[in-house]
Amino acid sequence: MDHQEVNHYSVLANCDEGLACQLAAEVLEAHPNDQLHILSGPLQGLVMLRVKESVEESQFNAGEVLVTEVKLELDGQFGYGMVLGKNDRRAMAVALVDAALRKNSPLTEHLKTELARINQLLQTERQRLYQLVNSTRVEFETI
Amino acid sequence: MGYVATKGGTEAVLKAEQLVEYFRLRGESEPIRIEQIQDQFRLAVDRAMGEGSLYAPALAALALKQSEGDAVEASFLLRAYRSTLPRLSYSLPTSGARMRAIRRISSTFKDIPGGQLLGPTRDYQPRLLNTLLNHESSQTVRRYLADFEAQVRQNSPSDGQVGYFPKVIESMRAQGIMAEAEKGAEEEEPFDVTRKAISFPAPRSVRLQILTRGDNGSLLAFAYSSIRGYGDVHPTLGEMRVGYLPVEVNHPLTGEVVEIGEILATECEMVSRVKSTNEAEEESSPKFGLGYGFSFGHGEDKAVSMAILDRVLSASKAGKLHGQSGPAANEEFVLLHVDAIEASGFTAHYKLPHYVTFQADIRVLERAKDHATAKSAESAEKHRRFRQKLALPTEADEVERIMPDNGEDEG
Structure with missing residues (x-):
């Protein structure tokens, strides 16, 4: 990972599920079936959320988050996917794209380009939500 | 004292389980979809997740449906479900x-x-019931969303x-x-x-x-x-x-x-x-x-x-x-x-049945009562004998002295 690029985990965890699955489908098409080995999952489980509070900067356990985890091997390359909620498809998609990105193949560059595009969509969507929120910006005045 | 088990009631318990389902459904209105609860009862969903200590909006919505909106019951269901899942990891500390x-x-x-x-x-809203919600439809919802978005996007451009x-x-x-x-305790592992x-x-x-x-x-x-x-x-x-x-x-x-x-x-x-x-x-x-x-x-x-x-x-x-x-x-x-x-x-x-425990309570109470009755009878007897000894008037004589029964009716 030599040049400045988007973090594929962040993008795939938060983008439209269909887009994540499309990327994964491309990865699957480029690899024969026997190159894919699911090591574990899709497995539902919990991640304990650790929060660093702002008073003493100490940590506490703020409750658990439901997640789905997939571990696989694609042509000998380990791929990891963990996403929020019960979401087998997205977890699998993250793991597949993760493995493909870590291998240097013609597909890698294409995936990076696609991820950058999807990230752009995600950022635009966030900006559009914030635009609505920002309309409630308030200036209180004391009288 | 430990709890004493009660036997029986299986039939009735099973029927009660079915009956509560019957009551949940007997209005025969359109079954509410999980997605609707998640979207439209989002604060109830958030509360159930908070008290259930499990972040899983779809499961919380399901729990609310199953519990007919009872917040505590829903969070109980979430905690029970949580206990069946493996803990895969701890998150990196966030803030x-x-x-x-x-x-x-x-x-x-x-x-x-x-x-x-x-x-x-x-x-900042006045707490007035919005009767317009009685007539909300997919059409009015779509129109509201479109109007609001259009109005905001027109008046305040995105600042990126x-x-x-x-x-x-x-x-x-x-x-x-x-x-x-x-x-x-900054570096200390937080207690769980x-x-x-x-x-x-x-x-x-x-x-x-x-x-x-x-x-x-x-x-x-x-x-x-x-x-x-x-x-x-x-x-x-x-x-x-x-x-x-x-x-x-x-x-x-x-x-x-x-x-x-x-x-x-x-x-x-x-x-x-x-x-x-x-x-x-x-x-x-x-x-x-x-x-x-x-x-x-x-x-x-x-x-x-x-x-x-x-x-x-x-x-x-x-x-x-x-x-x-x-x-x-x-x-x-x-x-x-x-x-x-x-x-x-x-x-x-x-x-839940506490019949045995309560029977024991009653027996203790009865024994105490018997004991008290026996004691007071004993002391009355003692008192009587004492008065007899001193040749004092008995209680009956005393009553006769204070309220002589002279046969006149009151008023």
Whole structure:
């Protein structure tokens, strides 16, 4: 990972599920079936959320988050996917794209380009939500 | 005394299970979809996730459907479900500073760095029933969404921001008005009340974990008791923010940061004066102390109440002048009584058969009664004999003397 690029985990965890699955489908098409080995999952489980509070900067356990985890091997390359909620498809998609990105193949560059595009969509969507929120910006005045 | 088991009732119990389903359904209205609960009862979903201590909106919506909207029952279902799943990992420590905010307010300063966003709130609305909702349809919903978006996008162009803000308390710290936080256990592994039994005095991580999974109503009541009259902490809201918080774990092999998605959360800091025991210091540089609140989802009452309680308990613990002035300042009392599932479970068990226990109670009562009767008979006999000995008039004679029965009717 030599040049400045988007973090594929962040993008795939938060983008439209269909887009994540499309990327994964491309990865699957480029690899024969026997190159894919699911090591574990899709497995539902919990991640304990650790929060660093702002008073003493100490940590506490703020409750658990439901997640789905997939571990696989694609042509000998380990791929990891963990996403929020019960979401087998997205977890699998993250793991597949993760493995493909870590291998240097013609597909890698294409995936990076696609991820950058999807990230752009995600950022635009966030900006559009914030635009609505920002309309409630308030200036209180004391009288 | 242990509980004595009761046998039988299987048929009736099974039928009761079916009957409650019958009552849930007998209105024969269109079955409500999980997606609808998740979207349209989002605050109920958030509350169930908070009290269930499990962030899973779809499961929380399902729990609410199954429990017919009973918040405690829904969170009980979530806790039970949670106990069937393996814990795969711990998240990297996150903090509210990383939140993509949809609401952010402060009551300490009107001008805060980044400004204030009211966000989605009912705080300023008159509480009038909106009868128009009786006639809401997919069409009116679509029109509202389109109109609102169009109107905002036309009047205020996007500034390219997505909602990251500095923390208000950081600027208060920079001003030097905050009492130094006692950074006690920074590197220490936080305590997990789901794995180990707690004891008192409890570490800070126990307090925050128990409060954040506590019952909204209980937290609200304890916090209210303290600020209304049974305490002398007078807090101001330093900052409250609601927004999307990224959750990250370590890659299992390489240790890289892996973001797994965003959760909605509420964070709050309450500020109150710390009264120093040192009078000179108190006059020269008065300081403020902080309380911290956190809730899954959009949970303002919980976050604010938790922050107040945290402040009250810290003040009490530090042995400063305020604190120990009311029940809410007693950490053991507060932490042992705010859990919805524990409290409702203990209360609900009274509805189960206690026939043997109660029979035993009755027998004790009867024995006590017999004993008392025997005793009083004995003492009356003693009394009679004593009077006889002294040749005093008996009680019957005495009555005759005071109220002679001369055969006249009253009035």
